[in-house]
Amino acid sequence: xxxxxxxxxxxxxxxxxxxxxxxxxxxxxxxxxxxxxxxxxxxxxxxxxxxxxxxxxxxxxxxxxxxxxxxxxxxxxxxxxxxxxxxxxxxxxxxxxxxxxxxxxxxxxxxxxxxxxxxxxxxxxxxxxxxxxxxxxxxxxxxxxxxxxxxxxxxxxxxxxxxxxxxxxxxxxxxxxxxxxxxxxxxxxxxxxxxxxxxxxxxxxxxxxxxxxxxxxxxxxxxxxxxxxxxxxxxxxxxxxxxxxxxxx
Amino acid sequence: xxxxxxxxxxxxxxxxxxxxxxxxxxxxxxxxxxxxxxxxxxxxxxxxxxxxxxxxxxxxxxxxxxxxxxxxxxxxxxxxxxxxxxxxxxxxxxxxxxxxxxxxxxxxxxxxxxxxxxxxxxxxxxxxxxxxxxxxxxxxxxxxxxxxxxxxxxxxxxxxxxxxxxxxxxxxxxxxxxxxxxxxxxxxxxxxxxxxxxxxxxxxxxxxxxxxxxxxxxxxxxxxxxxxxxxxxxxxxxxxxxxxxxxxxxxxxxxxxxx
Numbered sequence: 001x002x003x004x005x006x007x008x009x010x011x012x013x014x015x016x017x018x019x020x021x022x023x024x025x026x027x028x029x030x031x032x033x034x035x036x037x038x039x040x041x042x043x044x045x046x047x048x049x050x051x052x053x054x055x056x057x058x059x060x061x062x063x064x065x066x067x068x069x070x071x072x073x074x075x076x077x078x079x080x081x082x083x084x085x086x087x088x089x090x091x092x093x094x095x096x097x098x099x100x101x102x103x104x105x106x107x108x109x110x111x112x113x114x115x116x117x118x119x120x121x122x123x124x125x126x127x128x129x130x131x132x133x134x135x136x137x138x139x140x141x142x143x144x145x146x147x148x149x150x151x152x153x154x155x156x157x158x159x160x161x162x163x164x165x166x167x168x169x170x171x172x173x174x175x176x177x178x179x180x181x182x183x184x185x186x187x188x189x190x191x192x193x194x195x196x197x198x199x200x201x202x203x204x205x206x207x208x209x210x211x212x213x214x215x216x217x218x219x220x221x222x223x224x225x226x227x228x229x230x231x232x233x234x235x236x237x238x239x240x241x242x243x244x245x246x247x248x249x
Numbered sequence: 250x251x252x253x254x255x256x257x258x259x260x261x262x263x264x265x266x267x268x269x270x271x272x273x274x275x276x277x278x279x280x281x282x283x284x285x286x287x288x289x290x291x292x293x294x295x296x297x298x299x300x301x302x303x304x305x306x307x308x309x310x311x312x313x314x315x316x317x318x319x320x321x322x323x324x325x326x327x328x329x330x331x332x333x334x335x336x337x338x339x340x341x342x343x344x345x346x347x348x349x350x351x352x353x354x355x356x357x358x359x360x361x362x363x364x365x366x367x368x369x370x371x372x373x374x375x376x377x378x379x380x381x382x383x384x385x386x387x388x389x390x391x392x393x394x395x396x397x398x399x400x401x402x403x404x405x406x407x408x409x410x411x412x413x414x415x416x417x418x419x420x421x422x423x424x425x426x427x428x429x430x431x432x433x434x435x436x437x438x439x440x441x442x443x444x445x446x447x448x449x450x451x452x453x454x455x456x457x458x459x460x461x462x463x464x465x466x467x468x469x470x471x472x473x474x475x476x477x478x479x480x481x482x483x484x485x486x487x488x489x490x491x492x493x494x495x496x497x498x499x500x501x502x503x504x505x506x507x508x
Binding site: 034036060061063064066067068070071072074075076077087088091092136 | 370371374375376378379380381382383384385386390
């Protein structure tokens with residue numbers, strides 16, 4: 001079992017963060033919201049629709065209104081930056097090429113990469129790839145964007161840029177944002193509300209301020225990055241001395 | 250003994266599970282095909298990368314296979330004083346058997362492995378998942394065009410293989426060993442039947458193209474999305490394609506030529 005009794009509300013137009021250590025199923029949660037994975041029990045409601053009760057066509061219609069930023073960027077490696085951003089527009093709209101060009105350039109300008117339009121994904125740095133992926137995620141003007149570990153593996157400058165972009169996109173476009181992350185500093189800086197997950201349960205929730213001051217030992221360990229606490233430093237193992245002695249035949 | 254039985258049972262179950270998933274996958278891909286009629290460009294691009302880029306290996310192999318057939322056939326036929334029938338022998342061997350089979354084996358090694366690796370890597374780098382989240386079905390956008398392209402390209406490659414092979418046999422037989430030019434072609438023309446020989450060869454190559462492409466795209470789509478998983482999937486594509494083609498060849502030959 002990955003989740004147990006998880007009840008999360010994601011208010012419209014706000015930045016909601018889901019935090020927790022690696023391996024708690026945060027990405028799994030996003031994939032369930034997007035309908036790529038199906039829960040054994042329970043429901044996922046998006047905009048009043050039960051994601052897993054939808055027919056295929058309805059699910060795809062709903063996905064057009066969702067953007068998702070993958071950790072790896074998930075750019076199509078055989079297309080350049082421009083064509084990657086144009087991809088959802090060409091797939092889902094009948095717009096003439098001149099209008100697609102305007103839209104693509106606008107999205108790329110928004111993430112600051114209009115000058116990189118002819119580059120191939122392999123030529124981009126990690127931070128640039130994530131910004132291109134972000135431009136692609138907002139290409140169809142979705143109502144909601146899911147960010148899967150948007151800050152992981154970026155240098156401080158790129159990280160700052162992504163933080164700024166997520167904040168700007170949320171306020172300027174009024175989209176609902178869900179951030180899945182374990183980067184405490186960046187996430188608390190832009191989130192309106194945070195859920196902290198561990199072992200498939202919500203162990204803490206509240207505004208960033210409230211969580212920082214939380215007296216739950218678990219939340220404190222996570223938010224302050226303490227090596228030992230409710231989550232032990234050692235992976236469960238047998239008695240150390242007995243284990244060492246067992247090797248002496 | 251019991252563990253051995255359990256092991257056998259598990260292996261059997263996982264085999265049938267894979268087989269079942271492979272067939273479901275095929276159905277989903279076939280369902281995505283009508284949509285391609287509206288976007289022929291997707292297919293044409295893939296025919297280029299699957300078919301046109303395989304031409305070199307097909308032509309070169311075809312030429313050499315034909316030349317070897319010419320040499321070997323001549324030695325045997327000359328013993329019976331039937332060296333003039335070299336053209337028939339070369340053409341029948343190629344059109345009925347070697348063209349479809351060898352072309353399919355080469356196709357699996359050149360184009361099939363490339364398809365598997367490409368699709369497997371797209372999966373490993375979350376490109377397929379990303380498409381799904383953009384409301385683009387990867388089965389229709391990525392897999393179906395490649396499947397159709399392989400299916401179209403393979404019979405054409407087999408035909409080219411046979412044609413080049415005949416020319417190779419001609420070079421060796423007529424050019425090198427001195428078989429009569431007119432006899433080489435006229436006997437071939439008289440004894441190779443359009444329906445019994447050529448059409449049956451075409452049917453074979455169509456069947457091989459279907460199976461080889463199916464294996465290639467399925468292995469890629471089903472690959473474990475890691476470096477090791479993709480490499481295993483690519484190996485499996487080549488091995489399974491070879492086994493499937495050779496096994497199917499026997500069945501088809503028995504059905505079409507066995508009296």
